[in-house]
Amino acid sequence: MVEFGGWEMPVEYAGITQEHLAVRTRAGLFDVSHMGEIEVRGREALALLQYVTSNDVARLKDFQAQYTALMYPQGSAVDDCLVHRFAENHYLLCVNAANTDKDFDWIVRHNTFDAQVRNVSSEYSQLALQGPKAEEILAKVSKADLPRLRYYWFCRATCCGVEGLLARTGYTGEDGFEFYFPPSESGRVWNAMLEAGKPEGLMPVGLGARNTLRLEAAFPLYGHELDDQTTLFEANLGWICKLQKGEFLGRDILLKQHQEGTKKKLVGFEMTERGIGRDGYNVLTDGRVVGKVTSGSPAPFLGKNIGLAYVPTEFAQVGREIQIDIRGKAIAARLVNLPFYKRPK
Amino acid sequence: MYPQELLYTKEHEWIRVDESIGTIGITDHAQKELGDIVFVELPRVGDQVTANESFGTVESVKAVSEIYSPITGEVTAINPRLQSTPELLNADPHGDAWLIRVRLTDRREIESLMTADDYEAYIKEKKGE
Numbered sequence A: 001m002v003e004f005g006g007w008e009m010p011v012e013y014a015g016i017t018q019e020h021l022a023v024r025t026r027a028g029l030f031d032v033s034h035m036g037e038i039e040v041r042g043r044e045a046l047a048l049l050q051y052v053t054s055n056d057v058a059r060l061k062d063f064q065a066q067y068t069a070l071m072y073p074q075g076s077a078v079d080d081c082l083v084h085r086f087a088e089n090h091y092l093l094c095v096n097a098a099n100t101d102k103d104f105d106w107i108v109r110h111n112t113f114d115a116q117v118r119n120v121s122s123e124y125s126q127l128a129l130q131g132p133k134a135e136e137i138l139a140k141v142s143k144a145d146l147p148r149l150r151y152y153w154f155c156r157a158t159c160c161g162v163e164g165l166l167a168r169t170g171y172t173g174e175d176g177f178e179f180y181f182p183p184s185e186s187g188r189v190w191n192a193m194l195e196a197g198k199p200e201g202l203m204p205v206g207l208g209a210r211n212t213l214r215l216e217a218a219f220p221l222y223g224h225e226l227d228d229q230t231t232l233f234e235a236n237l238g239w240i241c242k243l244q245k246g247e248f249l250g251r252d253i254l255l256k257q258h259q260e261g262t263k264k265k266l267v268g269f270e271m272t273e274r275g276i277g278r279d280g281y282n283v284l285t286d287g288r289v290v291g292k293v294t295s296g297s298p299a300p301f302l303g304k305n306i307g308l309a310y311v312p313t314e315f316a317q318v319g320r321e322i323q324i325d326i327r328g329k330a331i332a333a334r335l336v337n338l339p340f341y342k343r344p345k
Numbered sequence B: 001m002y003p004q005e006l007l008y009t010k011e012h013e014w015i016r017v018d019e020s021i022g023t024i025g026i027t028d029h030a031q032k033e034l035g036d037i038v039f040v041e042l043p044r045v046g047d048q049v050t051a052n053e054s055f056g057t058v059e060s061v062k063a064v065s066e067i068y069s070p071i072t073g074e075v076t077a078i079n080p081r082l083q084s085t086p087e088l089l090n091a092d093p094h095g096d097a098w099l100i101r102v103r104l105t106d107r108r109e110i111e112s113l114m115t116a117d118d119y120e121a122y123i124k125e126k127k128g129e
Helices: A016-025 A045-052 A097-109 A134-141 A183-200 A207-216 A251-260 B028-034 B116-128
Strands: A002-004 A007-009 A028-031 A036-041 A064-071 A077-087 A090-095 A116-119 A125-130 A154-159 A162-167 A176-181 A203-205 A264-271 A282-285 A288-299 A304-312 A321-326 A329-336 B013-018 B021-026 B037-041 B054-060 B064-068 B073-078 B100-104
Touching (some): A016 A028, A016 A203, A016 A207, A028 A183, A036 A097, A045 A090, A077 A097, A077 A162, A097 A116, A125 A134, A125 A183, A134 A176, A154 A176, A162 A183, A176 A183, A207 A288, A207 A304, A264 A321
Parallel strands (some): A028 A203
Antiparallel strands (some): A028 A125, A036 A090, A064 A077, A077 A090, A125 A176, A162 A176, A264 A329, A288 A304, A321 A329, B013 B021, B054 B064, B073 B100
């Protein structure tokens, strides 16, 4: 167990490799109750969210969700998060545990709208069931119409006898679900879910595999690929940047970068010599330090050592040979296409 | 139970002394803390190692750990299996997954090491912290 964002969390249960492979080939269950939830309601809830986030909230239909960034005026992210729409005047954000208070304060500070913002994190536990067998397992403990629940949509559902919100979202790159429900029931839901998934080989999965899974899928982690200094375009998140939606925090800087390009870019690499390029290690080209690894580790499913790093845009070509400074030695690596892993259709 | 014939360090290495050769590895406690081991970096035969200094690294998925030599001397052998099968360190840390063999130069260096019983008490105490 380790401290993570103010919570005691398990790094692993049976082992990171086993847990990672379980999610890619069968299913895994994550306790992600540490994540924060923020409710935004009111006549101008949409206007508030449009102003403080980068993606176009107006495109959401009832019971649809989108990935987005909570924005600073300098074009960087306060946090990356999900916005779920219940109705035009009712939304629920799911935010990173470590940023919950910061995000809440930020939204409140910019609430010059006819909207009410509440930090409802203590009202929700959250479990993530992820993997090719997730739907099969969930069907045993929920009567929700799962085949009709599409990716990035959610519904009110009862799972393991407990009422909550069921979203087809996740942070692993596999099909899966995230279930939000009252904390008083968490033990019951956890145990019932594990029991139901036993025949399919469902395993509990900790933070260690959560990290290796999202890294293979090239999903950013706030504090690594994202921080208050890095703009969305630098981080390859132009796709959640809807400049045409109207005014929002950071739009000016982002518009400029959209037109002129960025000085640095997030790239993916894989090691071509023996060695593991880890978080914080220097990236070199021709012996010169040009950037840093933001996330790096072995990739248990791919059987390679991979990572993400920021390098000056002029060096950011797929195929370029680079080196990673691993404890004083320059070890060879190569820039590759992202994502490293995409689940089979 | 930790093997009685081995001596142990505070950094969770073990050493087995046969006449003038010390065989060095990491303990079961160390491999448990590290998790799935994926990579081992060792010195070469003929290199010198120094007591209480790092001679290599053991890497798991989540972490890198330096390994410290309990003794000073010349490396006479390195375990050939660990490059291709690093997971052996999780499976048999006290036996097949020995790391290096070193020729002793100063027997006094092993006098301050812990016995199996001392080591068990030591890790129990650490767990309680």
